[in-house]
Amino acid sequence: MDRPPEPRPWDTSTTALEAAIAQEDGHATIAFKAPDSARVMDTGWRAAVPASAIRQGFDLLAANCVAVLGYFEFIGAAHVRMPPGAPTALRDNALVDYIEPRQRQSLQAIVAER
Numbered sequence: 600m601d602r603p604p605e606p607r608p609w610d611t612s613t614t615a616l617e618a619a620i621a622q623e624d625g626h627a628t629i630a631f632k633a634p635d636s637a638r639v640m641d642t643g644w645r646a647a648v649p650a651s652a653i654r655q656g657f658d659l660l661a662a663n664c665v666a667v668l669g670y671f672e673f674i675g676a677a678h679v680r681m682p683p684g685a686p687t688a689l690r691d692n693a694l695v696d697y698i699e700p701r702q703r704q705s706l707q708a709i710v711a712e713r
Contacts, residue, residue, distance in 0.1 A: 602639065602640065602643055606640070607699075609698075609699060609700060610640060610697075610699075613686065613687050613690060616686045616687075616690065616698060616699075616700070617683065617684075617686050617687060619699075619700035620681060620686050620698075620700045621683060622700065623700045623701040624680070625680040625681050625682060625683075626668075626678070626679070626680055626700070626701035627678075627679055627680075627681055627686070627698055627699060627700050627701060628671075628676050628677070628678055628679070628698070628699050628701070629656075629660070629665075629676060629677055629679055629689065629695060629697075629698045630645070630648075630674060630675060630676035630695070630696040630697050630698075631648050631652050631653055631656035631675045631676065631677075631694055631695065631696060632645070632646065632648055632652060632675070632694065632695070632696035633646065633648060633649055633652045633694075634652070634693035634694060635693075636648075636696075638696050638697065639696055639697060640697060645674070645675075645696060648674075648675030648696075652675070652694055653675055655694055656677075656694045656695070657677075659689065659692060659694055659695075660677070660679060660681075660689075663681070663685045663688055663689060664681075664682050664685065665679050665680070665681040665682070665685050665689075666679060666680045666681075667679055668680055675696075676696075678701075686698055
């Protein structure tokens with residue numbers, strides 16, 4: 600995983616995270632981790648995520664009224680829709696590696712010469 604060159608506002612501020620997710624109508628990505636693993640923003644790499652952490656993470660989301668819209672098995676993360684306050688409640692949980700708002704980027708094609 601590539602970390603951004605500089606922390607984004609939501610990487611360091613719960614207020615900014617809440618605002619950015621609200622701007623995306625509650626859509627976000629939340630990545631899970633084992634409770635004893637370091638966070639990617641601290642180390643620059645993600646450890647393998649055990650199935651037990653994923654199950655506990657989904658239970659944590661349900662307990663905070665967070666709807667899971669999709670699951671990215673290869674990175675142990677989920678596309679979710681969360682109510683206001685959920686990012687703040689979840690951010691520092693030992694099962695959460697990171698939370699970021701839905702991000703949209705345009706794809707750019709590279710045209711090959713023939």
